[in-house]
Amino acid sequence: MFPRQRRSVIAGSALLLATALGLTGCSAGGSGGGGGGGEFDPEAPVTLNFTWWGNDDRADRYNRLIESFNEEYPNITINGTFTDFPSYWEKRQTEAAGGGLPDVWQFSDTYLRQYGESGLLADLGELEDQIDLSTFSEGLLATGQLEGQQLSLPTGYSAWAVFQNDDLLTQAGVEPYEGGTDYEEYSEWMASVTEASGGAVYGGTDYTQRIQNFELVLRQQGGNLFTEDGQLAFDEDDLREFWERGDADRNGVVAPQNRLEEVVPLSGFDSKFTASEMSWSNFLAAYSSTTAASHITMVPPPTTDPDAKDLYRQGGLQMAISADTEHPEAAALFLDYVVNSPEAGEIFGTSLGFPASTSKLEGATLEGVDAQVAEYLESVEDRLGDAPPVPVVGYGALEQTFWDLGKSIGLGAVSVDDAVTQFFDEASATLG
C-alpha cells in the first residue's frame, strides 16, 4: 500500500513513539500515597469521589443520603457515580493499576484479600475519631478484617435461605416446604411439586450448582470452604460426593438446565420455572419484583445436622476507603454516615442487607419485605455460627467456575468426575 521507504519511516516513528509512551506510562504509576499528612480541618471545603454498583433504585437512595449528609457537612462535596456489578470490578481493577481508586467506595468481602493484601485500602481502625466501630458485633467486624486491620465495614448482612413461591405451590396444591429437614426430605418435597404440577412447574433449582450450598454442607460437618491461610479446606472426594448428591434430583425433579440457560441472567425461581430456590435473605425484595408473586415464604435450608451452626451472617456488601485518598478524615466521616447513621437506616431499609450497625438499625422502619427478612434472621438465630475465613484471592472467579461446572453437569456435557478434576485444576491455577 505504501511505497517501501515510506513504510520504514512510519515503522520507525511508530517504534519511537511507542517507546516514549511506554516510558511515560511507567512513570505515572508511582504517585499517590501522600495523603493525610496535615492536621484535619473539619470546616475545609473538600470534594470526595464515591462510587457503588447497583440499579436506579439504589442510586436514588444514595442521592438522598448524600443530600442528607450535606445538611450536616455542607463543606464536603460528594461526587457519586455507579455501574452494574461485573463492570464495577473491571473498572476498579484498572483504577487499582493506575492509582486512581475513588476516595470512598462500595466494597465486597469477596475482594478483601485482593485489594487488602495489595495495600490499596485504608485502615479504618486508625480513623476512630470519625468512624464508630462500637455499633458492630465482633462477628460482623471480622468480615472486613485482614491481618488485624479493619479494611472495610459491612452495610448490612444476610443469611442463606430457601425461598418458595406460594402462588405456584397453591396452583400445584402442595404445602410449602417446612425447612430445616435433612436433604432427602427436601428432595422428596421438590419431587412432589414437580409431580403434582405435571411438569409445568419444577420443585426447585439444582442446589448443587451453588458453592454456597457446598459451603453449608461442609460447615454442617464442622468444616469450611477455605482455611485461614487462604487454601482450599476440602478435597476431591468432598466435592464429588456433593455433586453426586444431586444426581437423583437432576433426573426429572429439578428444572432441566437447558430451559434455564434460556432465561439467564434470571434464575429458575425468577422466571417461575421453579417453586423453590436457595439464596441470600436480602434477595427477597428482588425475587418479589421478578416473580410478582403475592407472597414468598422463607424457611431455613435443609441440613445434615440440626444442631450445627452452619449458617452465618454474610456481610458481603461493604464500604471501604482507598489508601491513597487525600482526605482520609472527610472520607471517614462520609463512610460512617453510610454505615452508621439512622438516616441511612431510614433511607435504605434492608436493601443493603439487614442493617449491621445498631445505630443504623434504629433509624430503619421495618415493614413489608424488610420485616419478613428480620423475622427470618431471628428464626435462624440458633443456626448462626462464626463467619467463615476471609475469601481467598480470586474467590469470585472460583465461585463462577463452580457454578459453570454445575450447569455443565446439569446439561450432561461433563461427568461429575471430570468436573471435579476441572475445578481443582482451576483452583490450583487461581490459588497458585
Next chain:
Amino acid sequence: MTASPAIRPDAVAAPDSARGPVARHRPTGPARKRRRGDTLAGYVFLSPWLIGFFALTAGPMLASLYLAFTDYNIFQEPEWIGLGNFERMMEDGRFWQSVQITLVYVLVGTPVKLAAALAVAMLLNFRSRGTGFFRSAFYAPSLIGASVSIAIVWRAMFSTNGPVDGALNIFGIDIGGWVGIPALVLPMMILLAVWQFGAPMVIFLAGLKQIPAELYEAASVDGAGPFRKFRSVTLPMLSPVIFFNLLLEMINAFQVFASAYIIGSGTGGPAGATNFYTVYLYTRAFTNNQLGYASAMAWVLLAAVGVIAFILFRTSRGWVHYTGDSR
C-alpha cells in the same frame, strides 16, 4: 510550521510563472520546499489518527507483548516468567476447547457465508424491477448484525417456543430451544454469521458488474451453458474479489466476540459451547485477572491469523487471476 507562511507567498508567486515547465519536471529549490510543506501539512492533518494509532493501538500492543511473558494480575507488578504462559496454554483444556470452537466457526461459517453472498449477488446482478430495494434489504443485516440487540433477538428466536422452535414443530421436528443445547449453539452462531452476508455481497456485486459482457457473449457463442459460464468466466474473473472477501471474512470470524458473549451470557455457556477464543481471552483477563495469560493468548491469535493470511496469499497465486496480469 512557523516558517512556512513566510516562505510560501514568494515560493508560489515567483517561480511558477517564470519557469513553470522546468519546475514541474525537475523540482528545484522553492518547488521542493512547497512539496515538503504539503507533506508536513499532510502529516498534521493525519496527526489525530496517528496519535490515536500509536497511543491507543501500537503502544498497548507492545505493552501486551511484554505482558505475554509475565504473570500479571493488575495488583502486583508483572513478574517475568518467560514462556510460562505459552506452556500453560498447551495443557489448558479450555484453551483447546476455545481453539476448536473458533476453528469450526471460521472454517464452516466463512465459506457458507461467502457462498450465500455470491449466490444472492448473482441474483441481484440481473436487471429487474426492485433490485435496489432488495440490495438494501439484503445489506441491512450486516449493518446491524454485530450489535448487542441482534444477539439478544437471536437468542429469543432460538429459545423454547420461539419462532424457530415453532417452525420446526410444524414439520414434526421437536428439539426445543437451541440456546440450552450445547451441540446446537455453534450451528446457531454460524447461522447468525451467515445471515450477515450483506457486506461481502455488495463487494461481489461490484465485482460482477466489472466482468465485461463480451466474455459471456463469447462463451454463449461457443455453446457454454449457465454452469459452464459460471465456472469458466464468472469465477476466474471474480477471483480477486473472492480472495479479498475470503481474507476479510476469515479474519473477522476469528475475532467474533459480541454475539458469543451475549448468547453465552458472558460465561461461555452452555457448557462451554460459546467459549470462543476471544470470549475465553476476555474471561481470563477481566474475570480471572490473568492479564499475562490473556496477553499471551492475544499474541497467539495474532500469529495464527498472520500465518493463515500468509498461506492464503501464497496459495492465491495459483487461483487468483488479475486481468491484464501475465501470470
